[in-house]
Amino acid sequence: MSLTSKINNTLNKWMRGAGPDSDVVISSRIRLARNIMGIPFPKSADSEDSKHVVEKVKDVLSDGDNEYGLKLLELETIPALEREVMVEKHLISPEHAQAGENKAVSLTDDESISIMINEEDHIRIQTLLSGLQLNEAWEINNKVDDYLESQLNFAFDERYGYLTACPTNAGTGMRASVMLHLPALNLTKRINDVLGAISQLGLAVRGLYGEGSEALGNLYQVSNQVTLGATEEEIIDNLQGVINQIIEQERSAREALLKENELKLEDRIYRAYGILSYARQISTKEAMKLISDVRLGIDLEIIENVSANILNQLVILISPAALQKLAEKELTSTQRDQKRAELIRSRISEN
Amino acid sequence: MLCQSCQEEEATMHLTKIINNQKKEIYLCKKCAQEKGELAFSAPSFSFNNLLAGLLNNEFTSKSTGSSLGLGYQEQKECENCGLNYKEFSNSGRLGCNECYLEFGNWTERLLKKIHGSNRHNGKVPQRTGGLIKVKKEIQDLRKQMQAAVEKEKFEEAAKLRDKIKELEAELE
Ligand SMILES: [Zn+2]
Numbered sequence: 327m328s329l330t331s332k333i334n335n336t337l338n339k340w341m342r343g344a345g346p347d348s349d350v351v352i353s354s355r356i357r358l359a360r361n362i363m364g365i366p367f368p369k370s371a372d373s374e375d376s377k378h379v380v381e382k383v384k385d386v387l388s389d390g391d392n393e394y395g396l397k398l399l400e401l402e403t404i405p406a407l408e409r410e411v412m413v414e415k416h417l418i419s420p421e422h423a424q425a426g427e428n429k430a431v432s433l434t435d436d437e438s439i440s441i442m443i444n445e446e447d448h449i450r451i452q453t454l455l456s457g458l459q460l461n462e463a464w465e466i467n468n469k470v471d472d473y474l475e476s477q478l479n480f481a482f483d484e485r486y487g488y489l490t491a492c493p494t495n496a497g498t499g500m501r502a503s504v505m506l507h508l509p510a511l512n513l514t515k516r517i518n519d520v521l522g523a524i525s526q527l528g529l530a531v532r533g534l535y536g537e538g539s540e541a542l543g544n545l546y547q548v549s550n551q552v553t554l555g556a557t558e559e560e561i562i563d564n565l566q567g568v569i570n571q572i573i574e575q576e577r578s579a580r581e582a583l584l585k586e587n588e589l590k591l592e593d594r595i596y597r598a599y600g601i602l603s604y605a606r607q608i609s610t611k612e613a614m615k616l617i618s619d620v621r622l623g624i625d626l627e628i629i630e631n632v633s634a635n636i637l638n639q640l641v642i643l644i645s646p647a648a649l650q651k652l653a654e655k656e657l658t659s660t661q662r663d664q665k666r667a668e669l670i671r672s673r674i675s676e677n
Numbered sequence: 678m679l680c681q682s683c684q685e686e687e688a689t690m691h692l693t694k695i696i697n698n699q700k701k702e703i704y705l706c707k708k709c710a711q712e713k714g715e716l717a718f719s720a721p722s723f724s725f726n727n728l729l730a731g732l733l734n735n736e737f738t739s740k741s742t743g744s745s746l747g748l749g750y751q752e753q754k755e756c757e758n759c760g761l762n763y764k765e766f767s768n769s770g771r772l773g774c775n776e777c778y779l780e781f782g783n784w785t786e787r788l789l790k791k792i793h794g795s796n797r798h799n800g801k802v803p804q805r806t807g808g809l810i811k812v813k814k815e816i817q818d819l820r821k822q823m824q825a826a827v828e829k830e831k832f833e834e835a836a837k838l839r840d841k842i843k844e845l846e847a848e849l850e
């Protein structure tokens with residue numbers, strides 16, 4: 327297999343596409359938590375119960391009505407490196423990648439829909455789309471939920487809604503989240519004000535890759551905290567409203583940067599572009615920072631010969647497991663830094 | 678419950694802040710609490726477990742005026758379906774099965790309210806359950822109508838309603 331086709335195998339729909347407002351919003355995700363009535367939640371279930379859950383889901387999916395082409399894979403049959411790649415692509419959680427008995431995942435070919443079986447809840451359905459498409463993701467996820475529900479008896483209470491292992495997910499069982507690229511808010515040092523305001527609104531914010539408050543690559547994830555009391559549509563509307571505000575703030579910060587400091591900004595962006603084009607070894611941290619700068623340059627039309635979703639793609643491709651998967655072997659940290667630089671050079675010059 | 682800041686670690690710190698005269702509950706892991714400097718000025722901060730225990734105590738001082746008998750009984754309470762006991766629930770903040778929600782009814786009510794600001798679901802209803810709920814509500818309505826008919830001595834009408842109720846009840850089974 328050629329490197330290009332291997333890379334294309336690694337990338338999925340949201341990384342290749344550019345959805346609405348993709349200058350700021352990288353991806354939108356909806357996740358629903360569901361459990362099967364009467365069977366203890368995964369943490370309390372014995373191995374027989376858990377097996378039962380996997381089999382029940384398998385039965386539903388192998389039915390002729392599975393229009394989504396969702397295929398079920400037992401995690402233990404997937405090599406550890408592949409599971410790591412799934413985490414890097416946000417298809418499964420790090421906990422779920424630990425595999426273990428009776429844990430499974432079900433994916434569509436384009437990986438826009440993924441179902442985790444026997445994670446914290448029996449079933450977690452996720453839809454991941456590029457750009458700002460919360461309503462679209464909800465529509466898809468809602469239908470997959472209807473389809474599963476037509477054959478599974480989900481734990482539900484008239485008062486508390488869908489019953490989940492952790493009471494923080496009860497009710498709708500829905501977590502809606504949006505991944506944002508906010509370089510200008512960071513450069514203008516307004517990021518903390520904006521993020522602080524968001525957390526006052528009952529939404530959760532975190533840097534996507536960094537530790538603690540540091541956000542690697544200026545990527546942030548904003549999601550709802552409250553899952554009970556409001557309808558799914560209300561939760562999405564609320565999140566969407568806040569996201570629209572952040573998009574406006576980021577865009578105006580970009581304009582302000584251009585207006586007040588164009589030379590300095592251009593210099594920063596071209597330096598990043600230069601290093602990425604010629605570096606022979608590079609760490610994830612440095613690469614993420616420079617990719618963010620170049621992506622800003624693309625969105626501001628300062629750099630025009632590189633395609634915009636290069637950030638989406640490279641962020642995934644340069645992660646440790648994805649790199650090793652492309653190399654088809656385990657790599658030391660020095661080797662990874664070298665491979666990473668190689669991959670970035672080739673992707674940037676390819677465009 | 679997950680830390681409200683990193684969404685990764687278990688929240689072990691519970692903070693109450695007063696912002697613009699509004700009380701705000703914050704749940705953080707130790708690391709985030711330290712990072713945010715919340716630990717410095719939030720003493721006495723107490724853990725999530727203590728919070729749950731606090732909820733439990735409130736429950737009993739208000740409901741059974743601190744009767745130690747009641748408390749002992751409730752503390753030993755165990756979910757009949759999965760065997761989770763109240764202590765395990767309050768330690769982990771996680772429930773063992775869907776029955777737990779009903780078994781630990783008082784506490785789940787209060788906990789949900791504390792977490793979400795509401796403990797009544799308004800969102801999606803599964804088709805199946807939705808059907809059942811609808812039928813149940815219809816039966817309730819018909820029963821009221823039948824009662825009213827009996828009171829007005831309209832026995833013929835009451836008999837008709839009774840038949841309808843029986844039909845619907847058969848549907849439920
Ligand atoms: Zn934390």
Ligand SMILES: [Zn+2]
Binds near residue numbers: 773
């Ligand atoms: Zn239980």
